[in-house]
Amino acid sequence: MSKQTTTPVSMTAEEFKTAGYHLIDRIAFLLDTIQERPVTTTKTADQLRSFLGTAPLPETGISADAIIKRATNLLFDHSLLNGHPKFLGYITSSATPIGALADLLGAAVNPNVGANILSPMATEIEQQTIRWLGEFIGVGPSYGGILVSGGNMANFTAFLAARTAKAPKSIKTEGIASSKPMTVYCSKATHAWIEKASFFFGIGTGGIRWIEQDEHHRIRIDLLEQAITRDLENGCNPFMVIGNAGDVSTGAVDDLRSISALCKTYDLWFHIDGAYGAPAAALPELKKVFEGIADADSIAIDPHKWLYSPLEAGCTLVKDPNTLIETYSTHPVYYNFNDTESRPHNYHEYGFQNSRGFRALKIWAALQQAGRKGYIQMIRQNIELSQLLFHLADKHSELEAVTQHLSITTLRYVPLLGLDTMDNRETYLNTLNEALLNVLQRSGEVFLSNAIVNGKYCLRGCIVNFRTSEKDIVEIVETIVHEGRKLHRKLMNHSAPVQLMNHRQ
Missing domain, CATH: 3.90.1150.170 (Aspartate Aminotransferase, domain 1)
Structure with a gap:
């Protein structure tokens, strides 16, 4: 075996094993005793800064083993533990232990899942993971998509695909001004991502039509249709309706079937924000509640919510994956990613990122460990x-x-x-x-x-x-x-x- 070059960040096999074994032992103890710990730190920000210290950047290096030991103590003793059984806050799940191991494995290989040539097996695993997610919630085999960081990005990715599909083709060269005023429809309980998306992507928050909810906290279909027809009469370009599959405040699921029917009538893009609730569509007893989910043009689902994946893990599913390519694909001259013979799947063509981490492995592993x-x-x-x-x-x-x-x-x-x-x-x-x-x-x-x-x-x-x-x-x-x-x-x-x-x- 040839001798490797020694650099300040190199570790011998023994050094790596020493630090790694210590870390795994500590993590195993944390997971075994998590219920006995406080859910969150009770220390103030000033106290936390004092624990961390204010030393300047070290001039010379510190051993990896010492760094890992100190980091472990700092994090285990002074964090909010969302894996604690009494953590019921927001929608951050307890993370699967196999997901943590998968993240370590993925980081060791460090594939760039932006191009197939840079991540041959990781790309295939991501494709399989996305297919499994679609199967799990009950949508058809035509659905494809991309893994992203979380709910905001999953919904943003779908929002731009919808805008591209429903705006004039001139929008790519002439901008949003080449379209009639575009309008989007959602219940008043919709997550704040819609405000960000409308502002960021040229629709403007004035283009959002906030629809009242009924007594069951679902969007009112009658008011939704009235808003669409009113905008059509006023020369607007309605393009997208958002149905909540588990709204952020109460968990209510909109009448997805009725929204789908309206979208078909008025030729609108039907998007489901299922970042939290979509996995519950797999339960046979909730089949009626989620009726209409398979009609969506796009669905946001976050495995780091109700599929217990470690952060970060979101997913955009689309009925026609070509809509993502039409929205995001570019081919700069410095890319050599397109092999015409093998027709590789390059994820940089499906979303915002070029360089992308290997998010799929932790989801892929847990889906197999638990099964449907x-x-x-x-x-x-x-x-x-x-x-x-x-x-x-x-x-x-x-x-x-x-x-x-x-x-x-x-x-x-x-x-x-x-x-x-x-x-x-x-x-x-x-x-x-x-x-x-x-x-x-x-x-x-x-x-x-x-x-x-x-x-x-x-x-x-x-x-x-x-x-x-x-x-x-x-x-x-x-x-x-x-x-x-x-x-x-x-x-x-x-x-x-x-x-x-x-x-x-």
């Missing part, structure tokens, strides 16, 4: 735990259960005493629950997020966590009530409600 049945079992269990949270809140005298869709429950703390004499009861409850959320998030015992539902400030539990159990849900309810009582007494005793309510008004 394993994922269905875990997703179903998350939904059942969310239903349990709603049920426990509904029967508790000091909690109000507000909504429950998929694996998201919203609720709020409502004290038994002190509300009857208040003129502004609802304002106080909003203030109390907002303060309660901050207390809970800082406590390290449980981590929830928030939602505003019909003007109510709610605590929001989103369960995309394969470690969460019934015991955790029961204890979370107890913690909410315990901390809610303490905070209510404190606010009432210090006459703080008036100050806080005036501040919010």
Whole structure:
């Protein structure tokens, strides 16, 4: 074996094994004891900076083993652990251990999955992964797509494909001004990515038509059609309707079948933001809820949400993959990526990035480890735990259960005493629950997020966590009530409600 050149970042096999074995041992211990740790750090930003230190960039190198040991201590002791069974905040899942190992393996090979010649096997694995994702949620074999960083990018990628497909061909050379005013339609619960996309990509936020929801938190189809016809009469170019498959606040799924029918009637691009909820389409008992998903022109789905992949992992699925090529493909003279004989699949032609990391491996590995049945079992269990949270809140005298869709429950703390004499009861409850959320998030015992539902400030539990159990849900309810009582007494005793309510008004 020839001797390798020694550089400041080289490691011998023994050095690599020493650092690696230590790291794997520590990670294994973390995963085995994660439920015994605080959900999040209780240290302030100043304290964290003091732990990290303010030393200048080292002039000479430090051993890899020492760096790994220090980094492990810093991260394990001072992070929010979204793999903790009592983390129900936002929509960040507990990550599969095999995903972490796959990321290490992928980084060791370090393929650039922008061009087939730079990533021959990684490209094939990404194609297979995307096909499996489509199969899992029940769309046809024609669907293709690309893996991206997350929900924003998955939706952006589809948005531009829709704009390209529905705008005049002159848009590529003359810009968005060559089109009539373009308009896009979505419910008022749609994620903020739509505002970014409309601003970034020339539609303007004034081109968004925000449609009211019905009593089940789904987009109102009658108002949607009225908005489309009104824009057509006013000389606009309606081009895209977004259906939510699990909206970000409550988890509600829009009437996808009816949206699809409208899009066909008016020749609009039908996009589904299923970044969170689309994996639940695999459950047989939810087939009717997701009816119409296979009619979508594009779908955003984030494996790092309900498929438990480590960050980052999003995906844009499109019914006709050629729409991505028409939108993103370029052929600069310095690329030598097109072998006319083998017709390679070059992912730089399907999205924003040229250089791309190997995101597929961690998803590909976990899909095989769990299989379709394993994922269905875990997703179903998350939904059942969310239903349990709603049920426990509904029967508790000091909690109000507000909504429950998929694996998201919203609720709020409502004290038994002190509300009857208040003129502004609802304002106080909003203030109390907002303060309660901050207390809970800082406590390290449980981590929830928030939602505003019909003007109510709610605590929001989103369960995309394969470690969460019934015991955790029961204890979370107890913690909410315990901390809610303490905070209510404190606010009432210090006459703080008036100050806080005036501040919010």
